[in-house]
Amino acid sequence: MSNRRIFAGQALRTLRQRRGLRQAQMASALGISAPYLSQLETDERHLTPSLADALRAAFPIDWADLAPAEADTLAESLREALADPQLPGTMPAEQVERLARQFPAFAESFVALHGLFAKGRQRLEMLDEAIGSDLGGSEIAGGRLPWEEVRDWFHLANNYVDRIDRDAETLAHQIAGDEASPRIRTMQQWLRREGVTIEWASGVALRRFDAQRRHLQLDSAQPNESSRFQLAYQVAALALSDQIAEIVASAPLQTEAARHLLTVGLGNYAAGALLMPYERFRSAARQLRHDIDRLRQLFHVSFEQCCHRLSTLQRPQARGIPVFFARVDMAGNITKRHSATRLQFGRFGGACPLWIVHEAVAIPDRIHVQLAEMPDGIRYVSIAKGLVKPSGSYYRQPRRYAVVLGCEAALADEFVYADGLNLTNEDAVTRIGISCRICPRDTCDQRAFPPSDKAIAVDPSQRDLVPYRIVEG
Known part of the structure; x- marks a missing residue:
């Protein structure tokens, strides 16, 4: 020793x-x-x-x-x-x-036992997620759909891809110069120097690239932030094509569809890293105490793009504050998720109804703030905002969803949204869980169903907010 x-x-x-x-x-x-x-x-x-x-x-x-x-x-x-x-x-x-x-x-045995305990807890959560999803049969059997493979690949990479991130940062400095982020004009100039012609049209796909003709077609009706992102995707896809191909080739994916999805995912990652270069963005985030609206104005990105980028700041010796990020649709499905904190949430929806993100879906265009505590006692400051993406046509419903971002309450000084919270008031804490099936709280009046590892007692002569009592032991 x-x-x-x-x-x-x-x-x-x-x-x-x-x-x-x-x-x-x-x-x-x-x-x-x-x-x-x-x-x-x-x-x-x-x-x-x-x-x-x-x-x-x-x-x-x-x-x-x-x-x-x-x-x-x-x-x-x-x-x-x-x-x-x-x-x-x-x-x-x-x-x-x-x-x-x-x-x-003894110390080595304790560390090993704790590792086994943590893995067992994670397996229980994954099993619960599988049981609670429509895809449960294939998940339990060990099969995964292509998008699940890619989602888990990013999760195991801690949502940070060092080689892509650093090369995109270098490219951003070459294109943007002293500006915080590349502009539409400068990205178009870069593409034209690469022999790419650009066409803006209405009623077309958001982005379509003809590699043989070197022709890029973009939808002129999309919001400005989306246009910048699609241009950034194409710039990154061309400039970093070799790096992306090598990472995809080495990834342990089972299907060709999964490899194509990872290619797209890495392109999206590179686009975010190009528009929000790592050190510039990280420094600004710390300085502005993670004020999303001020950050998005500085880097000319959308609210969701900014939140997602904050969840990728995991560069060794230069990390951002650990945050969790998720996107939830109108049905409660979690369609994007990543956590660099100790909080882990369900992969197939069924999230706790007390989580503020559900309220944000119903009441868009305002920032909702919540001080929440998980069953393990860890508290988090969360923000959620409902977003509406226009469809461009009366006959197509706009896309409605919410994004949520949060950090542990111990880091509240770094998070501007905690300023209005009374972090010492026990009554101000919302006690949430991952899923009703594994949540140990026996006094929650918004349970969808009882925990799967405990018995229940039903008294026909008595009715409370839930029609059963959880039996301990």
């Missing part, structure tokens, strides 16, 4: 300068004296486990980027396992380190 001391002077100085803090201010946030912090910054003193915990708590995003490599991976793994919100109480960092050092076999 290693006892190597960790010195973090450069990381501490960088963090303090990044946040614009004086030594006294940062020392106060960490609960230490300014002279002690000064000694840490000059590497006269080493970083203790308790101080590392204080840094994680006070500056979770910045410290994740800047922290030096852990001296003891077993102690770090044990700390993460013990931090599971479903485990009672907390253990001081020094005790965790001592436990890992003195009883390494």
Whole structure:
């Protein structure tokens, strides 16, 4: 077991300068004296486990980027396992380190058991999702439809594709120069230099590209943000075609349809990365405290495009705040989803009716804010907005859906939408779950059905908001 001391002077100085803090201010946030912090910054003193915990708590995003490599991976793994919100109480960092050092076999067994527990919990959630979907038979049998394969590929990639993201960022700087984001005019100029002719027409597909003729046709009736995105898609599809093809070829997909869908998905990803270049967008998001409307005006994108891009900011040593993002249609189906937080939601709809996204679908064009708590005790600040996409014709219904974005309440200072919430008021918390089938809450009056792992008791002589009582044990 290693006892190597960790010195973090450069990381501490960088963090303090990044946040614009004086030594006294940062020392106060960490609960230490300014002279002690000064000694840490000059590497006269080493970083203790308790101080590392204080840094994680006070500056979770910045410290994740800047922290030096852990001296003891077993102690770090044990700390993460013990931090599971479903485990009672907390253990001081020094005790965790001592436990890992003195009883390494026990620590390794505990970490392994926690890993098995987490996998078992995930399997239960996936099984519940499959049972609750019309596609349950194929999912339980182990088969997946092509779009499910691609959705899971992005999920396992943590919704971040480093090679595509970095190359799209470089391309954006070449096209946009000093501007925050490439304009329609500059993207059209780039395409024309590549020998592509462009036609804007009404009543056609949103985008159609004839590779042989090098001819791009775009629907002139679509909103400006959609036009920019379709142009960005075509630019990225041409400029990054080799990178996209190599990633698709190496992906463990079962069908040709899935490979085509992944090609499209990576093209969409590249288009978002081109319009919202990583470091420019990440810096602006931090500076504006993730105010979506101000971000979308700066980068000339739609509300949904901006929310989706925030969910992809997972570059190592330069991560954004961990957020979850989803899109929900009028029927409650989750048609897009990703979570970089501990919150996971159903893949086939059936989400908790108390989740604010359902209200947003019914009341569009305003931002709804919610402080919610999951059964594991973790609280989240969520925003949801209902969106309406015009169809261009009286005889075609407009598309109506809502997008939801959120972060853990512990990061509320980074999220402008938390400013109007009373985070300490227990009555202001909405207690939601993933799905009624696995939700343990026995006092919820909006259950669609009881949990699948518990018995119920029905008393014909009594009726409450739900016609049964959940039996514990």
